[in-house]
Amino acid sequence: MMAMLRMLSRHRDLLYMLSRRDVTVKYKQSIMGFLWAILMPMLITSAGVVVKIAMAQMSSKGVQFRDVLPVAVKAAPWAFFVASIRFSTQSLSNNHNLVTKIAFPRAVFPLSSVASQLFDFAIAASVIVVIVAVSPVPATVQLLWVPVLLALLIAQVSGLALLLSSANLFFRDIKYLVEVVLTFAIFFTPVFYSVLPHVPARVGDIGSQGKLLLLNPVAPILEGLDAVIVDGRPPDLVWTAYAAGWALVLLVVTPAIFLRLEPKFAESV
Amino acid sequence: MSNIVLEARGLHKKFRKGELYTSLRDLVPALAKRAVRGGLGKSEFWALKDVNFQVERGEAFGIIGHNGAGKSTLLKHLCGILVPTAGELVVRGRLSALIEVGAGFHPDLTGRDNIYLNGTILGMTRAEIRSKFDAIVEFSELADFLDTPVKRYSSGMYARLGFAVAAHVEPDVLVVDEVLSVGDFVFQRKSVEKMRQVMKGGTTVVFVSHNLRAVADLCKRGMLLDHGTVSAIGPATEVIKAYMERGTEGAAEDPNKDVYVSRVTLRGAEGGDAVQFDAGERMVAEVEVTARRAAERLAVVIECRDEEMYDVFNTSTQRLGAETVSLAAGEKFTVKLALRLHLAPGTYHVGVYVYRYDIQKNYDTLSPAKTFYVRSLVDVRGVAHLEPEVLSQDKG
Numbered sequence: 001m002m003a004m005l006r007m008l009s010r011h012r013d014l015l016y017m018l019s020r021r022d023v024t025v026k027y028k029q030s031i032m033g034f035l036w037a038i039l040m041p042m043l044i045t046s047a048g049v050v051v052k053i054a055m056a057q058m059s060s061k062g063v064q065f066r067d068v069l070p071v072a073v074k075a076a077p078w079a080f081f082v083a084s085i086r087f088s089t090q091s092l093s094n095n096h097n098l099v100t101k102i103a104f105p106r107a108v109f110p111l112s113s114v115a116s117q118l119f120d121f122a123i124a125a126s127v128i129v130v131i132v133a134v135s136p137v138p139a140t141v142q143l144l145w146v147p148v149l150l151a152l153l154i155a156q157v158s159g160l161a162l163l164l165s166s167a168n169l170f171f172r173d174i175k176y177l178v179e180v181v182l183t184f185a186i187f188f189t190p191v192f193y194s195v196l197p198h199v200p201a202r203v204g205d206i207g208s209q210g211k212l213l214l215l216n217p218v219a220p221i222l223e224g225l226d227a228v229i230v231d232g233r234p235p236d237l238v239w240t241a242y243a244a245g246w247a248l249v250l251l252v253v254t255p256a257i258f259l260r261l262e263p264k265f266a267e268s269v
Numbered sequence: 270m271s272n273i274v275l276e277a278r279g280l281h282k283k284f285r286k287g288e289l290y291t292s293l294r295d296l297v298p299a300l301a302k303r304a305v306r307g308g309l310g311k312s313e314f315w316a317l318k319d320v321n322f323q324v325e326r327g328e329a330f331g332i333i334g335h336n337g338a339g340k341s342t343l344l345k346h347l348c349g350i351l352v353p354t355a356g357e358l359v360v361r362g363r364l365s366a367l368i369e370v371g372a373g374f375h376p377d378l379t380g381r382d383n384i385y386l387n388g389t390i391l392g393m394t395r396a397e398i399r400s401k402f403d404a405i406v407e408f409s410e411l412a413d414f415l416d417t418p419v420k421r422y423s424s425g426m427y428a429r430l431g432f433a434v435a436a437h438v439e440p441d442v443l444v445v446d447e448v449l450s451v452g453d454f455v456f457q458r459k460s461v462e463k464m465r466q467v468m469k470g471g472t473t474v475v476f477v478s479h480n481l482r483a484v485a486d487l488c489k490r491g492m493l494l495d496h497g498t499v500s501a502i503g504p505a506t507e508v509i510k511a512y513m514e515r516g517t518e519g520a521a522e523d524p525n526k527d528v529y530v531s532r533v534t535l536r537g538a539e540g541g542d543a544v545q546f547d548a549g550e551r552m553v554a555e556v557e558v559t560a561r562r563a564a565e566r567l568a569v570v571i572e573c574r575d576e577e578m579y580d581v582f583n584t585s586t587q588r589l590g591a592e593t594v595s596l597a598a599g600e601k602f603t604v605k606l607a608l609r610l611h612l613a614p615g616t617y618h619v620g621v622y623v624y625r626y627d628i629q630k631n632y633d634t635l636s637p638a639k640t641f642y643v644r645s646l647v648d649v650r651g652v653a654h655l656e657p658e659v660l661s662q663d664k665g
Binding site: 013014016017018020021024025028029095097098100101102103104171172173174177263266267 | 284292293294296345348349350351352366368369372373375377378382385386389390391392393394395
């Protein structure tokens, strides 16, 4: 990991330019402009609201703002996760002309993909901040957890990006696999529903039977954001530590794998 | 020792031919098959085999060879894109490669954005690019199009911008591959000028090309690659000569040919074996034909092709009115044919055929048999040299 960090600081300008390229190209000649950044979170949130209404009808409770806000809070980071993984998986194969022609650390491709998605996430997050600010939810000290949880998410995403982008060079169907997994992953991730119990109970709480779903490394982070932002209480420490463990393992293991495979990239494209 | 900036010691590179499993879908059945059959043999070959060379600081070093000789593979090793199977490659200092101009250009971005993007890809920092920005723009002559997306550029403009960025990287070692053949003629000149300037500044240049004229012009020393091995190394002119002589070898090896071209020599005004000619010079092509079995009424066809292998000129002994030749088994004959080279500067190839017109039988083809290049004191372009003169420029 240290080797990769050293490399990144040496090539930070390249990383910046590639991220900037991805952002500029996306927003250039688009009707939607910056709406792009909030489109995905908005769609996810609307879908979540529909799901909540359906669940509320079964349990004959009404849907309240308190039930919808967590979906919006979790939708933005989830959209970031999905888009980063999807985009970075193909980053090396999409830049094959550079991979086979010019020598520089290949890790800048998946990482700049993540960085450009981070830009979108920042826009979406600022919308969430406004929504939370005008909502009756009080701000608490627990909000200090937010940067910690987001750092864990970014660490996990970066690790996966390194792993999947290099895997996709050797096996071209990895991207289809990733696509399928990402499409259905929302059912296994607590975005529309919650796994950890709330007091008072909300529409869409699965409860203790659903704890298995927290094994998904992203789940504790989303649940943690929900807890600190909406409920104003600390995240579940055990599960947060579990997510941090994933982040750490990914950050140590995937750069090592990536650097090991890197010399073979040009031959495998 | 410290003067050597680039050194290859016993460089080997192994490539695998044939199947590479590029999807899991293919890999799984292949693994199953392999498990049943027990170890599938891999077909491997050496793309580079025991390559050794040294390049000194400030030197211009040319690497030539036929297609598939290993030039590109070696180049990719120099740049660090590929890693050798065995041996080592030492590079002292910053190495930059001009393998493809405009690598990483994004069509939707403006010229300005692409200068920064391409520059960082080539290893410059943003601050460095900012300080050289004006020089880059000036060199590219594209100041008016800086805010136009490069997708609206012509291919010449695209190449110019790419070369302009690359030419300002200022590395210790510059590796150049064919890029001098981009852009229009005027820009090509400018590029060659820039290369000379870069070399004067103490930059080491490694130049890989088919363009023998450019190699001869720019490089003092060179190396000839053949099937992954170094077959000649030394002064550029000698290496180029070796490259051209190699063209005739191997032709006689096919024992099925009744008649074959056993030797082709090009001679210039001095009478010796020549590679470089002046425009308008008289060249004598000597073609030796050997018969394994008796053959009758043979004529020799000679052709001249330009760099892109387009036909420039062809004729034959019979079409010129000369007698056909009949050979008994083991006999040989030599034809001497003079040609006046009214050709524009460039690289040209000579091809030779042994042909019998009445039964339309082609006994042997050797094309290209030899390569030569033509220089001219006047700036003319194209294929033909029409020996232009400005007679007068009267007003009114």
